Amino acid sequence: MARFLFVVPPFTGHVNPTVPVAAELDRRGHEVAWTGLPGSTEALLPAGSRFLPATSPEVAAYVDAAGDRRPDVRGAAAFKFLQEEVLLPLAREMVDGVDAAVDEFGADVLVVDQQALAGAVVARRRQMPWATSATTSGELVDPLSALPVVAEAMHQARVDLQIAAGVDPVVAAEGDLRASPHLVVAYTTEALVGEVAVDAPIAFVGPSTLGRPEADDFPWELLDDQRPKVLVSLGTLNADAGERFFSVAAEACAGERWQAVFVAPAELVPDPPPNVLVRARVPQLALLERMDAVVSHGGHNTVCETLAAGLPLVLAPIRDDQPVVADQVVRAAAGVRVKFNRVKVPDLRAAIEEALTSTELRAGAEAVAGSFAAAGGAAAAADAFESLLPPSL
Amino acid sequence: MGEEITAEAVLAELDAILTEVVGDDLLLDGPLAMDTSFDEDLQLESIEFVALAEKLLITYGERVDFVAWMATMELDDIIALTVGQVVDFVVESLAAVPGGG
Numbered sequence: 001m002a003r004f005l006f007v008v009p010p011f012t013g014h015v016n017p018t019v020p021v022a023a024e025l026d027r028r029g030h031e032v033a034w035t036g037l038p039g040s041t042e043a044l045l046p047a048g049s050r051f052l053p054a055t056s057p058e059v060a061a062y063v064d065a066a067g068d069r070r071p072d073v074r075g076a077a078a079f080k081f082l083q084e085e086v087l088l089p090l091a092r093e094m095v096d097g098v099d100a101a102v103d104e105f106g107a108d109v110l111v112v113d114q115q116a117l118a119g120a121v122v123a124r125r126r127q128m129p130w131a132t133s134a135t136t137s138g139e140l141v142d143p144l145s146a147l148p149v150v151a152e153a154m155h156q157a158r159v160d161l162q163i164a165a166g167v168d169p170v171v172a173a174e175g176d177l178r179a180s181p182h183l184v185v186a187y188t189t190e191a192l193v194g195e196v197a198v199d200a201p202i203a204f205v206g207p208s209t210l211g212r213p214e215a216d217d218f219p220w221e222l223l224d225d226q227r228p229k230v231l232v233s234l235g236t237l238n239a240d241a242g243e244r245f246f247s248v249a250a251e252a253c254a255g256e257r258w259q260a261v262f263v264a265p266a267e268l269v270p271d272p273p274p275n276v277l278v279r280a281r282v283p284q285l286a287l288l289e290r291m292d293a294v295v296s297h298g299g300h301n302t303v304c305e306t307l308a309a310g311l312p313l314v315l316a317p318i319r320d321d322q323p324v325v326a327d328q329v330v331r332a333a334a335g336v337r338v339k340f341n342r343v344k345v346p347d348l349r350a351a352i353e354e355a356l357t358s359t360e361l362r363a364g365a366e367a368v369a370g371s372f373a374a375a376g377g378a379a380a381a382a383d384a385f386e387s388l389l390p391p392s393l
Numbered sequence: 394m395g396e397e398i399t400a401e402a403v404l405a406e407l408d409a410i411l412t413e414v415v416g417d418d419l420l421l422d423g424p425l426a427m428d429t430s431f432d433e434d435l436q437l438e439s440i441e442f443v444a445l446a447e448k449l450l451i452t453y454g455e456r457v458d459f460v461a462w463m464a465t466m467e468l469d470d471i472i473a474l475t476v477g478q479v480v481d482f483v484v485e486s487l488a489a490v491p492g493g494g
Contacts, residue, residue: 074432076468077433147464147471149466149467339416
């Protein structure tokens with residue numbers, strides 16, 4: 001029996017994949033807990049989960065407010081904002097709280113998300129075993145390889161973060177807070193991610209969320225089995241930023257032979273065409289079983305759940321890791337890419353038609369699905385995390 | 394080389410290249426101008442920067458090494474990058490003595 005502490009950022013896509021893994025570790029007789037921001041993060045966990053707040057509620061409120069300001073920025077400005085206004089302050093603010101959580105919980109192993117750098121700082125400072133939890137593959141492929149000055153500045157910021165927290169400067173300059181030298185667990189497979197740029201042992205476990213429970217209030221009787229069906233989703237964070245995109249998508253679907261389900265607030269899609277259903281929330285996994293293609297912003301979890309169902313994608317990446325994930329899908333011949341901010345009705349309509357009819361895209365998606373099925377998911381992740389335990393535990 | 398290339402000519406060429414790179418519509422309020430920014434105004438995506446670099450290479454040859462130039466930039470330089478800076482970069486690259494560094 002051992003105690004695993006998951007250190008997570010306050011983002012749905014980074015917390016959800018840890019839940020089935022923690023459940024599997026719990027089933028094997030281990031104890032699990034999470035630490036992160038009180039409030040929003042805790043709300044993402046199943047009822048009865050053990051959660052140790054790493055900061056005050058004021059810090060959590062700051063990060064939530066920063067998230068609210070983000071929909072306006074894209075591109076390089078979004079990258080700067082995420083790093084300098086969100087992730088690095090979050091790391092600084094979480095270090096002491098994570099350290100206290102390790103003591104309070106008696107953690108044997110830290111499981112650290114790539115966007116919860118405080119966990120890596122604490123593990124290095126305490127010289128305890130830790131694993132990186134790569135809940136998206138965006139940081140596994142070195143997106144800054146063409147921008148060495150930017151990459152070096154980001155590395156230096158993470159070194160400074162460690163030195164300020166009391167890590168030996170020589171140790172701080174070595175390695176990478178985003179990749180534990182002990183273990184990186186990646187919730188994808190090489191069939192999708194391609195060649196990785198991480199100098200650490202990696203366990204590719206595929207998506208862990210395929211068995212997650214879902215609230216289901218979907219009006220299934222409205223799905224028309226005589227027509228091909230398309231899910232259109234911009235994920236949990238981006239629906240509000242998608243006003244133009246949903247408007248273009250509604251027009252692209254109008255009068256077409258397929259039926260579409262839009263995951264969006266109703267007010268964002270006024271007067272949808274008769275073949276478009278608009279729902280604020282959907283049971284995504286159950287719905288994917290009835291779909292033929294998916295239009296997505298390229299969020300890692302939605303992309304992986306779609307590919308696990310063997311479905312081709314139309315990708316309209318908005319920011320952050322989404323362009324990187326979209327590129328991976330295109331390279332795996334499992335989807336086509338459109339421009340989120342510029343795509344026009346005929347182009348989006350043609351992309352949806354291609355996703356619905358291309359045998360090549362269907363074969364590409366099914367090949368990735370096969371790799372996911374063989375990767376082992378949450379159980380394989382639990383195996384990997386257990387491998388870090390000393391024999392006595 | 395004979396003729397000297399002007400900033401006006403490069404701006405016109407860049408307009409054509411960018412229109413090709415992003416599709417048929419730059420979504421700008423006015424014409425492409427020297428102070429148009431790539432990040433905020435054009436919202437150029439990283440994949441489109443790659444395409445831009447390739448087209449500059451095809452159009453002007455190896456002396457216009459956009460990839461090497463971007464590799465020297467800091468994050469704030471990239472955020473603030475304007476069309477005028479790229480125009481000047483092209484003009485200066487072409488004016489430089491070949492092999493002179």
